[in-house]
Amino acid sequence: MRRLVYLACALLMIAQPRLSLAQGSGPTPELANRQLADPAKEKAASQVMHALRCIQCQGQSIADSDAPMAATMRAEVRQQIADGKKPDAIRQWMIERYGEWVSFEPDMKGSGLLLWAAPLLLLLLALFMARGLFRRKS
Amino acid sequence: MIAETGLAALWLAAAMALLQLVGGLTLIRGEGRLTPVIKPAALIQGALCVVSFASLMWLFYTTDLSVLLVASNSHIDKPLIFKLAGTWGNHEGSMLLWVSVLSLSGAAIALLEKRIDTRTLQATLAVQAFVALGFFAFLLFSSNPFERLFPAPVEGAGLNPLLQDIGLAFHPPTLYIGYVGLSVAFSFAVAAMLTRQVGPAFARAMRPWVLGAWIFLTVGITAGSYWAYYELGWGGWWFWDPVENASLMPWLAATALLHSVSVLATRNALRAWTIMLALVAFAMSMAGTFLVRSGILTSVHAFAVDPERGSFILALMLMYTSLAFLVFATRIGTVKQGEPFQIISREGGIVANNIFLSVILAIVLIGTLYPLAAEAMGDKISVGPPYFNKATVPIALLLMIALLLGPLLRWRRDELKRYKYWLVAFFAVSLWTGVAIWRFVPGVGIFPILGLALSLALAIAAWVPLKGRNLLRTPLPVFGMVIAHFGLAVSVFGMAAESGFSRETLTALAPGETTKVADWQVKLDDVRPVVGDNWVATEGQLVARNKHKNFVLRPQSRQFYRPEQQTSEAALLTRWNGQLYAVIAQPDENGDGRWQVRLWWKPFVTFIWFGGLLVAFGGAIALLGRMFRRPKKPAVNKWAQA
Amino acid sequence: MNRPWLLWLPLAVVAFIGGLAIYGLVVPKDDMVHSAMVGRKLPEFSLPPATEGVEGLSSRDLADGKPRLLNIFASWCIPCKAEAPYLEALKKSGAEIDAIAIRDKPEDVAAFLSEFGNPFRRIGSDSEMGVQLKLGSSGVPETYIIGGDGTILYQHIGDIRAEHVPMLLEKLQEAG
Numbered sequence: 034m035r036r037l038v039y040l041a042c043a044l045l046m047i048a049q050p051r052l053s054l055a056q057g058s059g060p061t062p063e064l065a066n067r068q069l070a071d072p073a074k075e076k077a078a079s080q081v082m083h084a085l086r087c088i089q090c091q092g093q094s095i096a097d098s099d100a101p102m103a104a105t106m107r108a109e110v111r112q113q114i115a116d117g118k119k120p121d122a123i124r125q126w127m128i129e130r131y132g133e134w135v136s137f138e139p140d141m142k143g144s145g146l147l148l149w150a151a152p153l154l155l156l157l158l159a160l161f162m163a164r165g166l167f168r169r170k171s
Numbered sequence: 172m173i174a175e176t177g178l179a180a181l182w183l184a185a186a187m188a189l190l191q192l193v194g195g196l197t198l199i200r201g202e203g204r205l206t207p208v209i210k211p212a213a214l215i216q217g218a219l220c221v222v223s224f225a226s227l228m229w230l231f232y233t234t235d236l237s238v239l240l241v242a243s244n245s246h247i248d249k250p251l252i253f254k255l256a257g258t259w260g261n262h263e264g265s266m267l268l269w270v271s272v273l274s275l276s277g278a279a280i281a282l283l284e285k286r287i288d289t290r291t292l293q294a295t296l297a298v299q300a301f302v303a304l305g306f307f308a309f310l311l312f313s314s315n316p317f318e319r320l321f322p323a324p325v326e327g328a329g330l331n332p333l334l335q336d337i338g339l340a341f342h343p344p345t346l347y348i349g350y351v352g353l354s355v356a357f358s359f360a361v362a363a364m365l366t367r368q369v370g371p372a373f374a375r376a377m378r379p380w381v382l383g384a385w386i387f388l389t390v391g392i393t394a395g396s397y398w399a400y401y402e403l404g405w406g407g408w409w410f411w412d413p414v415e416n417a418s419l420m421p422w423l424a425a426t427a428l429l430h431s432v433s434v435l436a437t438r439n440a441l442r443a444w445t446i447m448l449a450l451v452a453f454a455m456s457m458a459g460t461f462l463v464r465s466g467i468l469t470s471v472h473a474f475a476v477d478p479e480r481g482s483f484i485l486a487l488m489l490m491y492t493s494l495a496f497l498v499f500a501t502r503i504g505t506v507k508q509g510e511p512f513q514i515i516s517r518e519g520g521i522v523a524n525n526i527f528l529s530v531i532l533a534i535v536l537i538g539t540l541y542p543l544a545a546e547a548m549g550d551k552i553s554v555g556p557p558y559f560n561k562a563t564v565p566i567a568l569l570l571m572i573a574l575l576l577g578p579l580l581r582w583r584r585d586e587l588k589r590y591k592y593w594l595v596a597f598f599a600v601s602l603w604t605g606v607a608i609w610r611f612v613p614g615v616g617i618f619p620i621l622g623l624a625l626s627l628a629l630a631i632a633a634w635v636p637l638k639g640r641n642l643l644r645t646p647l648p649v650f651g652m653v654i655a656h657f658g659l660a661v662s663v664f665g666m667a668a669e670s671g672f673s674r675e676t677l678t679a680l681a682p683g684e685t686t687k688v689a690d691w692q693v694k695l696d697d698v699r700p701v702v703g704d705n706w707v708a709t710e711g712q713l714v715a716r717n718k719h720k721n722f723v724l725r726p727q728s729r730q731f732y733r734p735e736q737q738t739s740e741a742a743l744l745t746r747w748n749g750q751l752y753a754v755i756a757q758p759d760e761n762g763d764g765r766w767q768v769r770l771w772w773k774p775f776v777t778f779i780w781f782g783g784l785l786v787a788f789g790g791a792i793a794l795l796g797r798m799f800r801r802p803k804k805p806a807v808n809k810w811a812q813a
Numbered sequence: 814m815n816r817p818w819l820l821w822l823p824l825a826v827v828a829f830i831g832g833l834a835i836y837g838l839v840v841p842k843d844d845m846v847h848s849a850m851v852g853r854k855l856p857e858f859s860l861p862p863a864t865e866g867v868e869g870l871s872s873r874d875l876a877d878g879k880p881r882l883l884n885i886f887a888s889w890c891i892p893c894k895a896e897a898p899y900l901e902a903l904k905k906s907g908a909e910i911d912a913i914a915i916r917d918k919p920e921d922v923a924a925f926l927s928e929f930g931n932p933f934r935r936i937g938s939d940s941e942m943g944v945q946l947k948l949g950s951s952g953v954p955e956t957y958i959i960g961g962d963g964t965i966l967y968q969h970i971g972d973i974r975a976e977h978v979p980m981l982l983e984k985l986q987e988a989g
Contacts, residue, residue: 058889059916059940066677066756066767076614079675084557088846088951092412094555097405099739099756101916102951105942130949132849137555139541144550148541152562155533159526162819166441166522167514447823454827467837482838489831496824503820540833547836551843 061101062108069111078114081123082107084137094137174238177226178317180219181267184274185307187216188300191277195297198290209293210281213300217278220271224258227267227316231258237323240264240316246327256340259347262464262480263316268344270306272351276380277303280355287368287376294362302354305487313483342398345391346418350456352384353425357453360446361495364502369446374436377449379797381432384452385425386790392418393783404739406752406771408669408779411559413468416539417459420532424452427528430521438582440509440518444525447503450495455532457488467543513584520577527570534562564618571625571663574656575632593635597628604628612672619671622663629660647796655789662782668749668775679765689772691751692716696723698755698766706731708740711755711766715744726755749774845970848949855963856947860937863914864922870911870937876963880988881909882981883957884933885945887917888925890953892972897929899973904932906982912936915945915953956981960988 069075082096089100095107106127113123127135139145190205191212197203227240231254236242244261245254253260259268277299284292310316359377363369395418400408409415428448434441462468465481512518538554545552575597579590587594601624608620633656636649676688680695687693696712708727715722724742731738737757744751749772756767850856859871875883884900886893904910912933914922922936939945948957951970958967958981967984969977 058918059942062941062943066769067679068675068677073614084555086553086555093410097403097407097410099404102942102946105946108941109943109946128849130849130947131846131951132551134551134553134846137553138557139552139554144545144548144552148537148554148558149562151537152530152534152566155530156526156566159530163522163526167512167519450823458830461834465834465838467834467842485831485834485838489827492827493824493831496827500820500824504817540830543833543837546843547833547840 059101061104064108064111064115065104066107067111069115074114075111077120078111081110081114081120084124085110085127086135086137088131088135173226173229174235174317174319177223177230178315180223180226181307181311181317184216184219184223184270185304185311187212187219188274188303188307191216191300192297192304195294195300198293198297206293209296213274213277213281213296216300216303217274217281220274224267224271227264228255228258230317231255234327236325236327237319237321239318239320242320242324242327244327248326252337253340259344260340263310263314265343265347266306266310266314267316269347269351270303270310272348273299273303273306273354276351276355284376287372288366291362291366291368291373294365295358298358298361298365299355302358302491305490309480309483309487314480339398342391342395345387345394349384349387349391349425350421350453350460352380352387353421353449353452353456355380356384356428356449357491357495360449361498364446364498364506367502367505369435369442369506371436371439374432374445378429378432378436379794381425381429381449381452382790382794382797385422385429386787386794388418388422388425389783389787389790392422393780393787396783397780400776401741401743404741404754405769406673406675406741406773408776411538411556413539414463416535417462420535420539421452421456421459423528423532423535424448424455427525427532428452430524434518434521435509438510438512438518440512441522441525442506442509443503446499446506448525448529450492450499451532454488454492454495455536457484457491461485461488462539468539510583512582515580515585515587517577517580517582517585520573520580523573524570524577527566527573531563531566531570534566535559538562560618564622568618568621568625571629571659574659575625575628578636578652578656579632593632597632600628600631601625608671615671619667622667623671626660626664626667630657630664633657633660648793651789651791651793651796653789654792655786658782658785658787658789660782661778661785662780665775665778665780665782669773669779672774673776674772676768676770678768678770680768681763681765684765686768686770688751688770689774690717691770691772693751693753693768693770695766695768701727703729709755709757711753711768713742713753713755713768715751715753722751724751724753726753728755728757745777750776846951847970848951848965848968850949850965851968853965855959855965856944858937858944858947860913860939860944863912863917863936863938864919864926866923867931867933868935870913870935872963874935875911875959876961878961879909880961880966880985881911881934881959882985883959884910884912885915885948885950885953885955885957886912887915887953888921889917890915893954894925894929896954896972896974897932899975899978900932901930902978903973903981906978908982908985909934913939913944915939915942958984958988 069078079096083094085095085106087093087095087098087100087103088106089102090098093103095103095110110123113126114120118126124136124138133139139148141149191209194203194205194207194209194212197205230238230241231245232251234241234245234247234249234254236247240261240263241257244264245257249257257264259265277296280292280299281296287295356377359373359380363373395415396408399410399415400406428445431441431445431448435445461481461484464484467481538559541554542552576590576594579593604627605620605624608615608623633653636653637645640649674689676686676693678686680686682695682697685692685694692715694714694716696714698709698711701708701710706729708729710725710727713724713726715724722744724744726742727740729738729740739754739756742753744753752771752773754769756769758764758766855872855875857872859873860869862869875881882903900910910933912935914936917938917940919938922938937944948965950957950968954972956969956973957965960966966988969981973981
């Protein structure tokens with residue numbers, strides 16, 4: 034049943050981005066919907082935001098979501114970038130709180146290694162399979 | 172009565188499919204007594220399915236609320252077009268549509284196909300009936316669209332505003348028709364393996380179906396992408412969401428198949444590989460349907476989820492694909508290696524196309540299923556856009572490089588030096604574009620630069636196959652190919668321009684204030700309430716000004732009631748060189764009288780979908796050419812041997 | 814074909830994907846996002862009172878040597894109303910409960926407390942969800958067990974039901 038409630042909540046979040054009834058009301062942090070003044074920093078922040086998964090509306094990145102939690106997370110990312118933190122450190126900061134799940138980009142270690150190696154391995158496999166097709170010049 | 176007629180027709184159609192299958196089984200021991208039944212049974216099955224589907228459509232047209240499906244999916248006050256679209260806008264109806272198109276395709280093959288030998292034709296129809304039977308069983312035993320409801324309600328279920336969208340009414344059936352086309356290719360491939368007739372005649376018979384399916388899939392994906400772009404309100408057009416991937420994978424397989432089948436038809440090579448792709452394409456379409464329905468992966472598009480039906484589709488998928496691959500493993504060894512060719516040849520180019528497309532397909536499949544596999548190992552991870560972009564874009568760029576030259580090459584063998592001037596020209600265009608962007612526009616990523624450079628070269632290269640031809644005597648499929656390849660260049664240009672050069676402004680404005688995005692001065696003129704059928708909205712009036720002209724945009728923040736929900740309606744200003752995308756949101760709680768405004772200038776973004784439609788249009792031209800060519804003599808082919 | 818094993822590869826892939834799909838259907842999917850902060854020190858924070866007549870909450874209040882429960886709730890959240898009696902029961906059994914109200918207004922919190930009771934020692938107001946983010950919390954309601962030294966010991970996601978009460982009390986006992 035609790036799962037159902039959560040599912041229902043998740044569905045509500047998807048269909049009803051800012052329903053006042055279901056999500057309460059409070060101030061949105063300033064940096065959630067304002068850019069940083071420095072374009073280079075904003076660009077770095079934007080990349081981080083696109084690589085983080087929204088906690089409430091599970092399929093979207095926090096950059097594409099209207100959920101309040103996504104707004105809070107955007108503000109946090111921009112604040113940390115403004116404070117001079119490196120993008121990867123911010124990703125780690127989020128992972129420390131929500132686990133690997135929150136990052137859309139698995140690390141190149143452990144179980145993620147195979148994932149990142151896949152393109153190259155597949156390309157090699159395909160070339161290996163295709164090599165018999167060709168005839169040498171006669 | 173109409174509902175009962177529809178149900179009876181469905182049962183009879185299922186019986187016909189069974190008859191076809193039994194007739195097909197007698198084929199194994201040579202010509203059996205039931206074999207001649209196959210063709211007429213296919214025709215009758217098609218006719219019965221038309222009756223059944225027409226019945227359901229009639230029930231929706233008259234809003235017959237004594238039928239459960241109508242009562243729960245329609246409403247007496249719905250506009251007519253949405254009443255009719257309601258026929259397939261639900262699970263049962265869409266499955267009936269699926270099986271009806273499947274049966275009609277079978278009837279069309281029975282009636283029109285003259286290129287392949289009778290045994291292979293009969294075997295194809297039998298396999299087709301086998302596939303259809305699964306869906307008949309699904310419909311009749313677990314999702315009967317004609318079930319009655321007693322007592323009948325007075326007005327039907329409420330109107331869901333989100334589903335009253337013309338895009339949503341036609342998007343799923345477009346994809347489904349594409350999937351059915353792939354199932355026909357699947358039937359041809361299995362039949363050809365069984366009768367050991369994997370050769371050019373088989374390839375020519377299968378090709379129009381692959382082409383047709385591929386056109387529908389292309390249109391479906393293009394439309395779906397645009398829908399997500401204007402509906403979700405954050406300016407993205409592809410999210411690498413599991414459901415999007417589910418529609419992309421069959422398309423990738425179909426694209427590869429489309430190319431390899433032409434090698435088989437023209438040059439009698441790539442036999443086993445073409446069969447393999449036909450099986451994979453159908454398996455991917457089933458897998459896609461399963462992923463969408465089962466909800467085993469977390470997706471934005473969660474509204475179609477129904478685990479029980481998901482398991483039924485999974486069972487069907489596993490049965491069909493494992494049987495087919497079993498036949499493949501045991502039979503394909505007897506199919507002889509095709510005609511040989513050299514690396515530098517048209518065949519070689521198409522092999523490159525197939526390799527790159529297959530690798531992209533495998534990456535998308537692995538990336539989509541990886542979180543599930545990781546969860547089974549006790550790890551909770553996400554695989555999203557950053558991974559998919561980094562993993563697939565380089566391979567897509569390789570594919571584009573191969574595409575520059577591939578269509579120019581001769582069959583069997585060719586020499587690169589014949590094309591040295593073209594190669595130099597393509598290289599010069601790419602290099603010049605790349606360096607120019609890198610030099611004059613700082614901060615553009617490597618992928619957008621390469622994408623723009625290659626798409627410009629391809630926009631030229633695509634037309635070169637027409638050079639030196641008498642255009643009046645050039646076959647339509649060649650025109651189709653040229654247009655489709657040009658369309659791809661257009662689409663990639665749009666994607667690269669959008670991802671490399673988009674400008675974003677997020678701000679809060681009080682009425683009268685002005686902001687800037689790219690070269691546009693945008694002023695919030697006014698904010699006022701607007702009332703709709705079942706919603707109220709705050710509408711912002713934005714005046715966008717570039718050098719000399721003013722344009723008005725009216726984005727809305729809508730509040731629906733019954734059911735209560737809030738949506739942002741983006742306003743789009745389309746110029747030839749891009750789109751201005753504006754969203755207004757409800758004011759902050761901070762309450763200083765300012766409105767949250769999001770603005771994007773997306774250069775050449777419309778090229779993405781325009782290019783996609785061009786690709787489909789090229790496919791349609793090629794299909795016309797394939798369908799209205801005088802049929803050659805039924806192939807007595809020196810290569811076609813068991 | 815000189816590599817017959819390759820022909821069986823597609824079938825193997827189908828089997829693997831089929832197995833994965835069946836796993837996905839059979840094993841219920843865990844849709845919850847668990848906090849990765851369990852086992853670590855509470856982050857530093859200091860929240861103002863959520864409504865008149867209650868005290869605000871800071872991380873130092875939670876690290877005063879006594880283990881207690883930290884409830885994340887909101888007046889607009891329906892499951893939070895459902896769990897109110899069980900929070901009351903926990904309090905009666907001796908648990909000390911602090912709370913954080915998410916995106917709430919003082920008058921709404923006051924109305925909620927007067928209707929469903931107030932088992933809380935302190936209630937901080939996290940109107941921008943910043944503390945929720947620091948805690949790795951993903952929604953309302955959630956209940957944490959905080960050790961006396963301010964370590965997060967356990968996270969309960971979703972509303973507390975009758976069957977959870979003894980379990981939470983036991984874990985609280987272990988912490989002390």
